[in-house]
Amino acid sequence: MSNGSPTTVQLIFGDKTIILPVLSGTDGPSTLDISTLYAQTGLLTYDPGFTSTASCESAITFIDGDEGRLLYRGYLIQDLVERSDFIEVTYLLLYGELPTLSQRARLSEDVTYHTFVHEQIRSFYNGFRRDAHPMAIMVGVVGALSSFYHDSLDIKDPVQREVAALRLVGKMPTIAGMAYKYSIGQPFVYPKNDLSYSGNFLRMMFAVPSEEYIINPILERAMDRILILHADHEQNASTSTVRLAGSSGANPFACIASGIAALWGPAHGGANEAVLNMLQEIGTADRIPEFINRAKDKNDPFRLMGFGHRVYKNYDPRAKIMRETCHEVLEELGIKNDPLLKLAMELEKIALQDPYFVERKLYPNVDFYSGIIFRAMKIPVSMFTVIFAVARTVGWVAHWLEMISDPLQKIGRPRQLYRGKVERQFVPVEKRK
Secondary structure (H helix, E strand, O other): EEEEOOOOEEEEEEEEEEEEEEOOOOOOOEEEEOHHHHHHHOOOOOOHHHHOOOOOOOOEEEEEEOOOOEEEEEEEEEHHHHHHHHHHHHHHHHHHOOHHHHHHHHHHHHHHHHHOOOEEEEEEEHHOOOOHHHHHHHHHHHHHHHHHOOHOOOOOOOHHHHHHHHHHHHHHHHHHHHHHHHHHHHOOOOOOOOOOOHHHHHHHHHHEEOOOOOOOHHHHHHHHHHHOOOOOOOOHHHHHHHHHHHHOOOOOHHHHHHHHHHHOOOOOOOHHHHHHHHHHHHHHHHHHHHHHHHHOOOOOOOOOOEEEEOOOOOHHHHHHHHHHHHHHHHHHHHOOOOOHHHOOOOOOOHHHHHHHHHOOOOOOHHHHHHHHHHHHOOOOHHHHHHHHHHHHHHHHHHHHHHHHOOOOOOOOOOOOOOOOOOOOOOOOOOHEE
């Protein structure tokens, strides 16, 4: 393959020279357009994991892994976390711009209006075993929303699309809170319209009818930051799943349910849970050097969970914010004697100073700190990925809306490199040996 002009690439295949266009985005690497490759050559490309393949055009989120930058609609994640809140970020992701005061008020009102779920959904939970994982409940209940809200299923109607989007963002924390309450045998808590999105979520998880629940502003702000930091992350496994499901014309509730299912995988949404499992395996601070050495040993399968990131080759920008939030929460709650949290802080200190990790930029990532925060707030491990799903819903919905409104959108149909049997003669069962 040889370079042609800056906007094309020449591919020489046999006696053919194929000219392929090079597409340039507003930021990030250029992209080779291979959409006509098969028609011109009969060749497919092979890219397991899609690590070198752009599956779509998008204007929502940009990640610069080398520099450690994350942008929502062009805004640095640090600025959004420090100067905004989850409702503003929701508006930004859905509509492309930061809202005015009136636009923000309207969105807050609309989302709040949709926090209530159909009353019959309460009985839907009774079909699950009491010990069902909350993520299993989330997949089932969110997928079932299409059977309750028939007036927002026409994906060709932009008004119905918007209503579905607001319903999903509004109802997700309510559904999540109900899943948690069901798992522990406590009564469901209805949302309150005078609370913030994050405050409402905390109340629906932790309030009980026998006493008034007082929202701690430090914990409320911590939850809001967690939701912002996890709201979107480009074309990851769950977002790609939502887009692929949506490309078939599936209703929005089914598409988001598919995203929740993909997020449930331990390689995607279960990383912060894996951090706590690792800390429990380490056990005590005096064993940290042993596990640090194991992590450095190429022949040992042990890996330090919560360190480094597949995309970020520098410090995860979300981790810097989460680290600050983590220490604020621990100080607010006065947690000093929890052995697992003390262990985590000691591991963080050692890893940030160890030349092996510093040279390889294996810094603590967002999952390391979020797991610690959740434990400090007494959120059970089974709810970690559920909270991730609550946050990521707005990103999934934004990508679904973008995909549906794209006039060039086609049903997703990845190809394969077939290595199975060639065509064979069928042998009747009585003649088989």
